[in-house]
Amino acid sequence: MVSGERVKEWENKVLATWLSKRKERKSKFITPSGIEVKPLYTPLDVKGDYEEKIGFPGDYPFTRGIYPNMYRGRIWTIRQYAGFGSSEDTNLRFRKLLEAGQTGLSMAFDLPTQLGLDPDHVLAYTEVGVVGVSMFHWKEMDLVMNSIPLDKVSTSMTINATAMELLSMYIATAERRGISQAQLDGTVQNDILKEYIARKNFIYPPEPSMRYAVDIIEYSYKNVPKWHPISISGYHIREAGADAVLEVAFTLADGIEYVRRTLERGIPVDDFAPTLSFFFAGYTNLFEEVAKFRAARRMWAKIMRDMFNAKKPDSMTLKFHTQTGGAELTAQQPEINIIRTTIQALAAALGGTQSLHVNSYDEAVALPSEKAAKIAIRVQQIVAYESGVTETVDPLAGSYYVEWLTDEIEERAWKVIERIEGMGGMMKAIERAYPQAEIAESAYRLQKRIEEGDMVKVGVNMSYEPDWIGTTEVFRVNPEVRERVIQRLKKYRSDRDEIKFRDSLNNLRKVAEKENVNMVPYVLDAIKKGATVGEISSTLREVWGEYREPIIF
Known part of the structure; x- marks a missing residue:
C-alpha cells in the first residue's frame, strides 16, 4: 500500500526535479467546473469503503450502473x-x-x-x-x-x-x-x-x-x-x-x-x-x-x-x-x-x-441535415460496437x-x-x-x-482559421410548411362537432379551477373531441393566468 511519505518523496525528488527543467503548460489545471486537478492520483485519494462508495452494478448505491451487466446485455x-x-x-x-x-x-x-x-x-x-x-x-x-x-x-x-x-x-x-x-x-x-x-x-x-x-x-x-x-x-x-x-x-x-x-x-x-x-x-x-x-x-x-x-x-x-x-x-x-x-x-x-x-x-449552423444526422448515428454505433467500452x-x-x-x-x-x-x-x-x-x-x-484563453476552444481561440472552407450543407425548412399546416388546421376545426368540442373545454375549465381532480382524462377527452393545443392552453390560461418571471439583475 502506498504511503503519504512515498507520495511526498516522489513529488519532492522525481516530479520537482523534472519540473525544474521542463515547466508545465499551465500553472494550474482546472476542469470546466472549477475543480483543480493534481498531476497524480493514488489510492490515498480514494476514500471510503468499496461497497459503500462504489459497490457492484445493479446494486445499491448503483455507482457502477443500474443493471448488473449493462451493455453486455443491451x-x-x-x-x-x-x-x-x-x-x-x-x-x-x-x-x-x-x-x-x-x-x-x-x-x-x-x-x-x-x-x-x-x-x-x-x-x-x-x-x-x-x-x-x-x-x-x-x-x-x-x-x-x-x-x-x-x-x-x-x-x-x-x-x-x-x-x-x-x-x-x-x-x-x-x-x-x-x-x-x-x-x-x-x-x-x-x-x-x-x-x-x-x-x-x-x-x-x-x-x-x-x-x-x-x-x-x-x-x-x-x-x-x-x-x-x-x-x-x-x-x-x-x-x-x-x-x-x-x-x-x-x-x-x-x-x-x-x-x-x-x-x-x-x-x-x-x-x-x-x-x-x-x-x-x-x-x-x-x-x-x-x-x-x-x-x-x-x-x-x-x-x-x-x-x-x-x-x-x-x-x-x-x-x-x-x-x-x-x-x-x-x-x-x-x-x-x-x-x-x-x-x-x-x-x-x-x-x-x-x-x-x-x-x-452542423447544429451550430442550422437544423441537422440528413447527412449530418446519419453521421451522428454512426458515431453512436462505432462507440457501441467498435470501441470496446461496452464489453x-x-x-x-x-x-x-x-x-x-x-x-x-x-x-x-x-x-x-x-x-x-x-x-x-x-x-x-x-x-x-x-x-x-x-x-x-x-x-x-x-x-x-x-x-x-485559459479554456481552449479549438477553431475559436486556438487554430482559428477565418478562411476555413467547409463542406457544411445548411438545412432550411421549406417556407411552404406554414400555409400547409394552417390549411389543415382550418379543416380540422370545420370537421369537428362544435357542441361536443365546447363541452369538453368547459369541463376542462371546471376541473382546472379545482385542486384535487386529475386533469389528464379531461385533456384527453378534449383532444379526442378535436381541441387543439392552442385552444386547450387558452382555456388553462383563462383559469391560471400566465407567468412573468422576476428580474434578477
Whole structure:
C-alpha cells in the first residue's frame, strides 16, 4: 500500500526535479467546473469503503450502473432528437433515421407547440415548424407516426408546458390504431421547474404548473405503466451555462421537489418512483463527465433511500438519457464537431447512460441535415460496437482520478442541494432566483475563461482559421410548411362537432379551477373531441393566468 511519505518523496525528488527543467503548460489545471486537478492520483485519494462508495452494478448505491451487466446485455437506446416543418417532413426523417440504425424516436416540437399557440396565432406565424415539428391536433400526431408501430417503438417527446396535450395526442393516435395505453412506451419531458430555471418555455405560474406535471405522473403510473411521465432535465441547465456540479445539484433538487409533490397525493413512493427518468448533458471533458454521471447515480440512490424511504431497488435507480453538448459545438470549422461529439458520446457510454442522442456536426449552423444526422448515428454505433467500452461494466471504476473526481463532484453538489433545502426546496429557491443567478454566474466564468484563453476552444481561440472552407450543407425548412399546416388546421376545426368540442373545454375549465381532480382524462377527452393545443392552453390560461418571471439583475 502506498504511503503519504512515498507520495511526498516522489513529488519532492522525481516530479520537482523534472519540473525544474521542463515547466508545465499551465500553472494550474482546472476542469470546466472549477475543480483543480493534481498531476497524480493514488489510492490515498480514494476514500471510503468499496461497497459503500462504489459497490457492484445493479446494486445499491448503483455507482457502477443500474443493471448488473449493462451493455453486455443491451446497448443503450440510440435516440436521435429530430423534428421540423410539418408532420409529413418529420415522419420522413424519422423513417430514414430508423433505417440508418436509430432504435428509439425523440420528437422535437416547434416553439408555438411548446408555448401553447396554434400555427395561425399572430405570435406563432414566423416560428411554425422552424425548430421542431408543428403539432397542434391529434391527427398531426397520427401523420407524424405514419407507418411507425407505436406498440413496438419507444418515443421520447421534448415537451413541457403542453406535455399533457401531446401525451393525450399520442394516446388518441394509439387507440385509433387499436393499441391500448398499457402498450405504449416512451417519455414526455414534463419538467417545468427547469423551464423556470434555465430554458424559459413556461406558460403558467409555478403552482398550477406543478399540479399539471404531477397529474401526468399520477395518471401515467396508473394507466400507462411502461411510460416515463417525466424526464427531470439537467441538460438545459447545463446548456444555459451551469457547470457539471450545478447540473447535478439542480437536477436532483428538481427531482426531490417532484417526488415530494407526488407523495402529497398519497401515492406510495415505490409505486411511482420507478417510472421517473432523468436527462443530462454530455460535454467534452471526458473524466469530469464520467464522474458526474456516476456521482448523480449514487446521490439519487441515497436521496430515494434515505429521504423518501424507498424500498424497491428500482425506485433508487437513476435512469437517464444523455444528449451531447449543443453549447459546445462551434459554427467555426463545424466538421470538427464530429470529434467533440464522439468524445461526449464516449463519456455518456462510460458513465452508464440508458439512451443517447449525438448532436449533428452542423447544429451550430442550422437544423441537422440528413447527412449530418446519419453521421451522428454512426458515431453512436462505432462507440457501441467498435470501441470496446461496452464489453465490461463501468471500465473506469477503480481509476484513482475518476473515483476522487466522483467524490469531489458529489461533495460539491450536496452542498448546493443543502442550500436549496435550507430555502424550503427548489420551488422556493426559484422564487428567490437562486438557481437562475448561479447559472448566470457560472456561464460568465466559463465564457471569461474561453475569452482569456485559459479554456481552449479549438477553431475559436486556438487554430482559428477565418478562411476555413467547409463542406457544411445548411438545412432550411421549406417556407411552404406554414400555409400547409394552417390549411389543415382550418379543416380540422370545420370537421369537428362544435357542441361536443365546447363541452369538453368547459369541463376542462371546471376541473382546472379545482385542486384535487386529475386533469389528464379531461385533456384527453378534449383532444379526442378535436381541441387543439392552442385552444386547450387558452382555456388553462383563462383559469391560471400566465407567468412573468422576476428580474434578477
